[in-house]
Amino acid sequence: MKNFLTLAMMLAFSCAGAVKVGVLLPLSGSGSVSGQAAQNGYRLALEEINRAGGVLGKPLELDFADDGSTPAKAVPEFVRLVTVDRVDFMAGGVSSATSIAVSGPARQYNTFMAWIGAAAVTVQDAFAGDPYFFHYHPWAYDNVTAVLAYYRYLKSSKGAKNIAIAYEDGPFGASGIDSLVALLKKNGFNVVLSEKFKSGSGNFGPFVSKAKAAKPDIIHWIGYDVDALPLATEIRQQGLNVGMVYGTPPSWPVGFEKNPLAQGVAGLSLWLPSSPQPASRSFVAAYQKRFGSVTEEYFAPLAYVNLKTLADAINRAGSTDKDKVAAELAKTDVDTPFGRLTFSESGKTKYQGFKAGSWLDFQFRDGARLPVYPVKFARGTIQYNSTR
C-alpha cells in the first residue's frame, strides 16, 4: 500500500506542470465518423510525442471532449476544457457550426486554437483577425478550385466540356451551387443539366433520363454516401454513357470500392492511404501498427499532423506562452501526408495551413482508390469514358 502511494505521488509530481491540450471532437452525432478518425490520429501522435520525450520535458496530456455534433453541446464542453480542466491549448474541431459556436468563449478566454476542420467561409468571419486561431483544413472555396483544376485538365486532355450536375437539396449540396455553375460557365464549360435531389431517396431515374438526352461528358454529383450506389446503379441500368462520374460526398459508403459499379467513379480527397509522399507512407505504417488497420478517413492524418506540429511549436517556443507558441507555429514548414504545410494569411484569418493544392482526385479502380490527379500525386492514369 505504502509503495503504491509513493508511486502514485511520483506520478502525480511527474505530471505536475504537464502541458494539456483539450481536444473537442464530434465523437457522437452526425460528424462522428470524422471525429472518431481524428481521435485515432491524435492518439497515435500523442504516443509518438511522448515516446520522443514529450513537451517541455514532460509527457503531453490530451483531454478529449465530445461536442455531440451540435453547438448546444460544443459550447459547454469547450468552456469546461478551458475553465475547469484548464487546458493550455485547444485542438480538434470538425463541424463549422460547432466551431462558430465556440468562437464566443474562445475570444472571451483568449483561447489558442489549432483547428483541423470547419471549412465553411462563415468560420473565417467568426475568427477574423484572431491571433490564436490556426486553421489546418482548406476552406470550402479551395475545394471548388481543386475540382475546377481537375475539370480543366479533363477538358484539355480528354475534350470534356459538357457537365450535368445532381446536387442534394440540403446545405451540403445546395450551398454554393449557383457560384459553382457560374464558375464552370466562366471557365468554358457547358452546364447542360443542374438538378436537385432528396438525399437518401434513391430516386435518380428522372435525372439520369434527362442526362441521357443532354449528353454530358461529366456527371458531377454532390451528395452523401447513401446516394452513391443508387446513382451508379441507375446510370448502369439506363445505359448512360459518360466520360466520368465525379462525386464529392463527405464519406463514401463502406465497401463501395469493392462494388463493380464503383469502377471508374471519381472523387476528391485531402489524402489517401495510397498517397505516394514519404510522410504519408510512414503515417500509414504507424497507423496500421497501432490500430491494426488502414483508415481512409483523412481526418486521422490531419489530427496527427495537427498535434505533432503544435507540440513541435511549443517545444521550440520553450514555454506555453501563447504569443511565443503562435510565433513558432506560424513558422511551421514541414512535410506531411498531405504535402508541405506552411501557414499564411487567407481571407480574414491570419493562419491558414492547407490550401487548394492539397486536394487530390482519385478513381475507384479494381477495389481501391487510385490517386490520378494532380500529376505529382498520381499513381495511375485517368480512366476516361468509364461508363461508355
Add this chain to the structure above:
Amino acid sequence: MTARPEVLRAAHGAGRWRQLWPLLAYLLLAAAFPFLPFGARSEYLLQIGYFTVVAGVLALSWDLLARSGQLSLAHAAFYGIGAYGFALLSKAGLAWGVAMPLAALIAAAVSVLLGAVTLRLSGMYFAIATLAFTEVLRTVVQNLPDSLAGGANGMLVPALLAGSPRGQYFLAFAVLLLTVACSLAVRFSRLHLAFSAVRQGEDVARVLGVPVVRYRLLAFALSSFLAALAGVLYAGKTFFINPQETFSVATSIAPLTTSIFGGLYTTLGPVLGATVLRGSEELLHTVLKDGSLMVYGLVLILSILWLPRGLMGLRRRRPGGDV
C-alpha cells in the same frame, strides 16, 4: 353556498400555494444558480444552465399547446422563425431588445395564419400538417438569397448582451419566468378548463358551446411566441444558424420528449424534465465518457416504463391535478 368544482377550489386559495411551492423553489434555485459556490466550475455550469433553461422554455411552450389537445411537430418552425427573425432584424440594425420580441411576434403571427388552416385538423393529421409546414419553411429559408440569410450555408448571428455569460443566463432566466407566468396564467384561469375540455372531448366541448378553434388558435399563438424566444436565445448564444439544424425534426421532437419525461400538462414538469435530462446527460458524459449515450437511452426507456406520468407522477396526486 354553491358548491364549486373541485378543480377550481384547488386552484384558488391555500391549495394553490401548496401546489406552487416546488415550482417557486425551482425558480429560486435557478435564479441563484450563477452565484452558487462552484468555484472554477461555475462558468462551465453556467453554459449548461443556459442551454437547460432554453430547453425548459421550449418544452413548456410546447406543453401549452399540448394542453389544448394538439400534437404539434412545428415547434422547430417557430423556433427557427425566432432565430432567423432575430438574425435578420439584427442585421437590419435593430437593437436586440427590439429584435427579440419582434421576432417572437412574427412567429406568433405566422402561427395564427397556419393555425387558421390546420387547427381544424386533429390528432395525427394535425401533426403531419405541422411537420410538413416545418419542412416547407426550411426549404423556403434555404432558398432565400445568400446575401439575405446565407442560403443553405447559414448565417452568423450577433451575440446577445455582447456575449456576457452571466448576462445571457439571466436573460434566458427572464424568458423562463415569462413562460412560467404564461403557463400559470393559463392554469389559474378559465382557459385551463377550456383547454382541458377541448383536449378531453372536442365534440362534447363544441356541443357545450366552447369555441374550439379559437382556443386552439390562442394556445398555438402563445406557444409559438415562446418557442420563438427560445430560438432567439439559442441563436444569440451559438452565433450561427443554418436551415438544416434550426428547422430539424430533432428540434420539434426534443420538447415533446422533455415534456413527457417531466410530466405533461403541468408547469413544473417540462422545466424539471429539461433540467434532469440535460443534467443527467452531462453527468453521464463526464463520468462515463464511453457508452454514456447508451446509459442515457436506457434511463429514458426505463423512466417511460416506470413513470407513465413523468417525474410529476412521483408526487402524490392532489385535487385539481398538478400545477
